[in-house]
Amino acid sequence: xxxxxxxxxxxxxxxxxxxxxxxxxxxxxxxxxxxxxxxxxxxxxxxxxxxxxxxxxxxxxxxxxxxxxxxxxxxxxxxxxxxxxxxxxxxxxxxxxxxxxxxxxxxxxxxxxxxxxxxxxxxxxxxxxxxxxxxxxxxxxxxxx
Amino acid sequence: xxxxxxxxxxxxxxxxxxxxxxxxxxxxxxxxxxxxxxxxxxxxxxxxxxxxxxxxxxxxxxxxxxxxxxxxxxxxxxxxxxxxxxxxxxxxxxxxxxxxxxxxxxxxxxxxxxxxxxxxxxxxxxxxxxxxxxxxxxxxxxxxx
DNA sequence: TTTCGTGCAAACCCTTTGCATTTGC
DNA sequence: GCAAATGCAAAGGGTTTGCACGAAA
Numbered sequence: 001x002x003x004x005x006x007x008x009x010x011x012x013x014x015x016x017x018x019x020x021x022x023x024x025x026x027x028x029x030x031x032x033x034x035x036x037x038x039x040x041x042x043x044x045x046x047x048x049x050x051x052x053x054x055x056x057x058x059x060x061x062x063x064x065x066x067x068x069x070x071x072x073x074x075x076x077x078x079x080x081x082x083x084x085x086x087x088x089x090x091x092x093x094x095x096x097x098x099x100x101x102x103x104x105x106x107x108x109x110x111x112x113x114x115x116x117x118x119x120x121x122x123x124x125x126x127x128x129x130x131x132x133x134x135x136x137x138x139x140x141x142x143x144x145x
Numbered sequence: 146x147x148x149x150x151x152x153x154x155x156x157x158x159x160x161x162x163x164x165x166x167x168x169x170x171x172x173x174x175x176x177x178x179x180x181x182x183x184x185x186x187x188x189x190x191x192x193x194x195x196x197x198x199x200x201x202x203x204x205x206x207x208x209x210x211x212x213x214x215x216x217x218x219x220x221x222x223x224x225x226x227x228x229x230x231x232x233x234x235x236x237x238x239x240x241x242x243x244x245x246x247x248x249x250x251x252x253x254x255x256x257x258x259x260x261x262x263x264x265x266x267x268x269x270x271x272x273x274x275x276x277x278x279x280x281x282x283x284x285x286x287x288x289x290x
Numbered sequence: 291t292t293t294c295g296t297g298c299a300a301a302c303c304c305t306t307t308g309c310a311t312t313t314g315c
Numbered sequence: 316g317c318a319a320a321t322g323c324a325a326a327g328g329g330t331t332t333g334c335a336c337g338a339a340a
Contacts, residue, residue: 166296
């Protein structure tokens, strides 16, 4: 599927201009298998089209997120990662020790999504939830409650 | 309860030196109601004992976390917050729009903690989980799956 | 005394911003 | 042409690091 065309079309439809820079940035988001950071998007974009500036990348990603075209996930790296909404969503266990990330079926957490609203006045965004912990290589002990 | 004495004792027991700086930093962690950031700990510590440096704060917090005496939570602010383990744990819905945070009973998520291990080789640290979403003031729509 | 901890200052990384210039529509 | 988008450069915030000095044990 050509998701980037979706995003491109959506931008035009909403009155935003299509620039070469934006197209390059969209391409990097699309072709990335895992979630991509602003810095990575910039490096990749500038490699094929030198006329891209890091601040443009930040402004573009912020726009896409505001329009709901990409989701923004904090994996606890001290930076944020982006992902097109069309590519689906899932949770991300992140190992505190080695930084390894896994994908996790959403179904493991969503059954309780509704529990977050009624008593708390809060709607959780559980599309890309970062969950810190330890992967197999760094499990030290198992605590059984 | 005097938790700081626990932490202090634990540090000594493990062969780490007790310095005035470390005591000041421990005190700030203890007296903070909510979770505290490195910068906040520094400001508070330096106010009562001028001889504290921000890098000492970072090194101390890193030590405490490594020893398992404090937990470290990423609330999506672009910085990290610390909390003594003895003070219990809970989750933190954080509003993407206004930054408001709430406390959430752990029981809303822990029933599924065990589900994270078997098939995935991962132990989730669900003590202080940041959950991004929108609070009552910024709820735009409710999606019913 | 000897190792550990600290202060200092610089550097690092990620991100944001103001302003002049360029460019899509 | 005009508003929107970009480039540039500077600044901001948070965090880390190397090294020499100082202090706990």
